[in-house]
Amino acid sequence: MLRFLLEKEFRQIFRNPAIIRMMFIMPVVQLVILPLAANYEVKNVAIAIVDHDHSSYSQKLVHKAMASGYFKLTGYYPSYKQALVQIEKDKADIIMEIPAHFEKQLVRESEAPLLLSVNAVNGTKANIGAGYLHTIIRQYNQEIRLQWLQMPRLPDQLQIQTTFTNWYNPGMNYQQFMVPGILVVLLTMVGAFLTALNIVKEKEVGTIEQINVTPVKKHLFILGKLIPFWIMGQIVLTLGLLIARLVYHIIPAGNIGLIYLFSSVYLLAVLGLGLLLSTYANTQQQAMLLAFFLLMIFILLGGLYTSIDSMPIWAQAITKFNPVSYFIEVMRMVVMKGSQFSDIRHHLGIMAIFALVLNTWAILNYRKRQ
Amino acid sequence: MYHELNDMIVADKLTKTFGDFTAVDAISFEVKKGEIFGFLGANGAGKSTAMRMLCGLLQPSSGSARVAGHDITRQSEKIKQTIGYMSQKFSLYEDLTVKENMRLYGGIYGMNLTAIKAKTASIASALHLQEELDTLVGSLPLGWKQKLAFSVAMFHSPPLVFLDEPTGGVDPVTRREFWELIYAAAHEGTTVFVTTHYMDEAEYCDRVCIMVDGKIQALDKPGALRQMYNTNSIEGVFLQLARTAKRMAD
Incomplete structure (x- = not known):
């Protein structure tokens, strides 16, 4: 049964030029433009x-x-x-x-x-x-x-000179810092928005009613939605990593497999969030506003632009419930520091909990019967 | 309970309230196997709500009903295996082709590929849709969409099919053709539960149930109803009953 649901979903995705544009062109454009503009360095x-x-x-x-x-x-x-x-x-x-x-x-x-x-x-x-x-x-x-002080025999005042060494990012290259973070944000947006909008659209158009009156199992229906967008997410990530390499010459210091391992779990969590939103929203407009509201918080409190360590304690507590902050950290650890599996194990575990909770919640809250 | 074997649907004081609004008010009736059962009523009389409860799309507020022997409150997923449903609002995927929609629903109901192919071919020839199998459903004219929706509801050959205002908005010729499809299905033993607000269509039903303000006001064969209310059409019966309505149509 799942096979038929997947066929249907892929056909609809590839038939919708807006989705293809959103999934591929938007990330490319943003990754090429944003890191050049969004940068901590003060000039001019x-x-x-x-x-x-x-x-x-x-x-x-x-x-x-x-x-x-x-x-x-x-x-x-x-x-x-x-x-x-x-x-x-x-x-x-x-x-x-x-x-x-x-x-x-x-x-x-x-x-x-x-x-x-x-x-x-x-x-x-x-x-x-x-x-x-x-x-x-x-x-x-x-x-x-x-x-x-011509020919100074002794300096009249002792001076301390400080020399800095920038570990992990020797040139203080801001792109090296920003690009992995922006990639995470893109992946989050593509994942959460597309899944949320997809299901709510079925509600709005009424097609979900025809599905709800069939004996289809809830978890199969949801899997039919998750799998296609999960695959699309991995494609967007691959695209992003390629751009990082070709445009910014960012080659992850660590094992690229770790990034994919983490994104596999991360995407499940983000798609789960999208599904959850869709079970609460009745119109695409509601879903969009809800997703936008949450993502705004996730991004601002995700450590992309401002360091989490310098946030007030209560804000730091909020970031513990922010999946975006974990992936941004893992991305930077693997890309810049070359962190190993043992370093990101903790993050991975937390992300698995996110994925489990969000998806279970979404399945429980998805009702075939009102 | 006594009629269980012969009854496809048994409703007992079935009620649905939304807040303090009672959409369906303790309705009780039976639908016999193989009959075409018409549900008549003005807009907002509660026809669709009653039907959606029977299909397992809405939870009843009180009362009970059995559909094909299954309890609607506790066994709604079992009911779904045995029924077909055509929504008032066209709800096939417009961005899939005719063939793809059939394949999807055949697959969801657990049919194998051979069965799906055979059924697709037979429907295509019955509806003269052979040329349109690879057309996106969204670009079909409304009349064809309605006939297609009916065929998809019947795709897995359910013993019972629910049609919610299936002929809304289509021209008289297409309505006529549509009813021929319904007769053909009934002829093969399918029980048909249909709501409508076209009075002439009521004449095509084996039995007619007239709903006013969430309650059943009359239920009998069309001929018997005409006689009882001393008029020569179901429309006459309906108008006499509908005058008592207090609820505003939406």
């Missing part, structure tokens, strides 16, 4: 400069900042007030005000005040930008000191 921080000094030192400082590549010059302004207008118009993120007699004061008193004003509307950008600028000023400061 617009900086407005008020230089009251017009000295060679102030010029050098500005050149140094611009040469770092993180900043974009909005322009030079004669007064702080005029520069502030640029911030108000959202044309500038930071104002650097160099006071008059900056050079003189620096030479004479070995120190000079500088004013940085930050537009905190886009807080992250401006703060990180200010941080960069701060580092640049400090380096510049040291260079000047070196020039002045």
Whole structure:
């Protein structure tokens, strides 16, 4: 009996160009575009400069900042007030005000005040930008000191220099970090949306009534829905991994088989969620809103964009019930760290529980009789 | 219980309420094996609700019924093996072809491929659908869709078939053809339970049951009903009974 249900489902999937588009073109486009745009690195921080000094030192400082590549010059302004207008118009993120007699004061008193004003509307950008600028000023400061201390026998001040080594992602390559995560989100969306919409569509059109009046077993009907979408999910994953490899040169450090092992269980959980939603929703609109609401939470609390470790405790507790967060973690562990089976065993176990609970719930809540 | 062997359906005070609305109000009746049993009523009289309870699509609120010897409350899945059902709303898969729909339902009812093929061929020739076997159901005209839905409901040769307003919205010629299909099925021994609001169709039934506001107001052979209400058509009977209706049609 299952065979006939599967035949039917595959025929309908391949006959619906919208589903094929959603399953293949959407992930490809998103994986190619999103990682390039969604990225933690802050660039193009617009900086407005008020230089009251017009000295060679102030010029050098500005050149140094611009040469770092993180900043974009909005322009030079004669007064702080005029520069502030640029911030108000959202044309500038930071104002650097160099006071008059900056050079003189620096030479004479070995120190000079500088004013940085930050537009905190886009807080992250401006703060990180200010941080960069701060580092640049400090380096510049040291260079000047070196020039002045001719033949220093002893450094007049002890300095600690920090060197960073970035383990698992040596180049701090954001794509290496983002692409596996985005792939998980795509897989989740494709899986949950398609299954939820599929069954609710049968309710809406009325075809499910003809099925419900047959002696078909509930679990067979649900398997008939799960298996096709499970296979489609694995195809989308394969497609995603190929794009990661071809476009971003991301080759998983660990065994790729582990990713498929995890996705096998993960897809069951996600499809189970879709099925569950479909048993509660009566129209495709309801199903869509419900799925969107849940996925929004899953994605925002999934550790894709923001680190789970820095969330408040209650939010961290919520992420324990978020299947997306487990797969994103496993993906990053396997792709970047080369984690072994023993490392992801715990995640896999939890995902199996998700799959079991969601599907059992869906089967129990699917009623052939109202 | 006494009639069990001869009765395909026995309903006893079958009731369905939705909140404080009683859609079907304690109806009791029997349907004999092999008869064409017509359920008549205005829109919203409770015909479909009663039928959906008998098919195992709706849980009754109270009362009981047996269909083909099985209790509708506890054995609904067993009932489903022995009945065919044609919904008021066309519910075959429009994105599957005629042949694929038949194959799917044949398969669900446990028929093997040879049986499915043979049945598909015989239906195609009976409905003159040979040319359309590979056409998507969605692109068929309504009349053909209805006839196809009936054939799919009859695909696994059930002893009892439920038809919920099968001729809604089709032209008189197609209605006539449709009733020929019903007669052919009845001739082969199938019990037919059909709801309709076309009064002329009631004349085609062996027995007619008229529902008003969730209750059965009359149940007899069409001829006997005409005589009892002293009129020359079932329509006349219906109009006399329907005047007492308080419920607004939906």
